[in-house]
Structure formats: C-alpha cells, structure tokens
Amino acid sequence: MKNNKLLMIMIFILIAIALVGAIVYFTVTNLNAGPEEEKEPSIDEVIEASVEIPEITTNLASGEYLKISFMVQTDDKKAKEELEKRSFQVKNIIIQELADMNAEEVQGKDGQLSLQEDLKAKVNELMQEGQIVKVYITESLLQ
Template identity: 45%
Template sequence: MENEQKGSKNKLMTIMVVLMAVILLAGTIAVVIILRSSGGDEAASEPSIDEVLESSVDVAEMTTNLASDDFIKISFKIQTDSPEAMEEMTKRDFQAKNLIIQKLSEMTAEDLKGEAGKQKLTETLKTELNSIMQDGKVEAVYITSYIIQ
C-alpha cells in the first residue's frame, strides 16, 4: 500500500511539473508576441522626415538681449503633431516669438552654454508653446542657428 501511495505521488508530481512547464512556455510565447507587436507599432508610428517637415514651422532668426547683457541671434524649427497643428502654430507665430523672447530675456549666456543649456531651453519652449496650442501639440523644438555676442 505504501508503494501505491509513492507511485501516485510520483505521478501527481510528474503531472504538476509538466503542467508548470507548459504554463511557463505559454507565458514566454505570450510575452514575446506582445513585445514584438508593440515594437512594430512604435516603429510604424514614427513619422518620416517628410511628415516631420510637413508639420513643422520655421521661426526666422531673432535677435534679443539676454539677462547677462549679451545678445543672442537664434532661430528655431518647431515640430508639431499634425499639419493642422502646424497651421495653428503658423498663425500663433507672434505668440511663439513673444514666448521665446521672454524666456531668453531671463537667461544668461552661461545658462545657454553646452548641450544641457540648449536642451533646457528647447524643453522649456516646448512646454510653453504647448500651453498656447488648442488644436494640436508641439512635439519638439529644434535650434537651427545660434550665436551669442
């Protein structure tokens, strides 16, 4: 009788191990499928350079004073999320320039040094420009020319 109990315990243990292996395999396959399908969507949702250009606005070179009594000549390209948002940003050009001048007048030449300074400026401008947008949003702000004197 003791052998029968050991035999049934061994069969039960074998069945449990097989079931666990099947569950783990199914879970692994599910994770791989989910990761591949979400990765493919991200690649497909990235806009092409032509789409970026179709939804971007150029801000012509501007000259303004900095808080450090230096002056800056700078121009930007503002990337929006759609052609409609680009049209809105084009109409709001005067507001965008006003925001840019306000932000630059608070900064010093030292604040704008290096990659970190420029990145901080573009992120700040992106946030500020998004606050005035109604029919879309600003995806990125790029500095296209830059001179401090």
C-alpha cells in the same frame, strides 16, 4: 434514439470547448501583443508638420545678445496651421524666456536642450489643435 441524443450532446460539448479555446487564444494573443509601436515619421513628414521661426535677436539677462532661430515640429497639419497663426505668440515666449537667461545658461548642449524643452512646454500650453513634438535650434550666435 439514445445514441442519437448522446451524439448530439458530444457535438455540443466539442463545439463549446472549441469556442472557449478560440476565445482564450485570441484574448491571450491580444494581451501579449501590447501597444503597437509608433513608427518614427519620415523626414518628409517631419518637414511637412514643421514651422520655421526665423532669426530672433534679443538681449539676455547677463547683457549679451543672442541671435537664434528655430524649427518647431508639430504632430499634424492642423497643429502646424495653428502654430503658423500663433507665430507672434511663439516669438514673444522665446523673447521672454531668453530675457531671464544668462549667457552661461544658453551655452553648451545642456543649456540648449533645456531651452528647447522649456519652449516646447510653454508653446504646448497655447496649442489647441495639436501639440509640439520637438523644438530644434537651427542657428545660434551669442555676442
């Protein structure tokens, strides 16, 4: 009887140690795994979630005029649909941003990157169904 009771206690202790060990193992492996890396979307997914802003011709603050067009990448189809509906607002934002810029501010890689980031931020303020991931300049002619 005493051996039977001792055997039951030993089995209980072994099960408890195994459970604690399993919990610690899964906790440590999940903490070390970190956040899952986001994979880059394929080009088909990018195109599927993008909206083309056709050529816009506008005056710059310095007197020159600029012909420019964009491709705007959204994060999903709902955002794309919303952006398509807001195309007139996006064009308005582009024209207003360019109206305050000089030719020197638009020229060169740094100027174009700055314009893309400014437009992304301004359009994201409008968006309710998603967000803008990236703004691409697809054509640009300064005269």
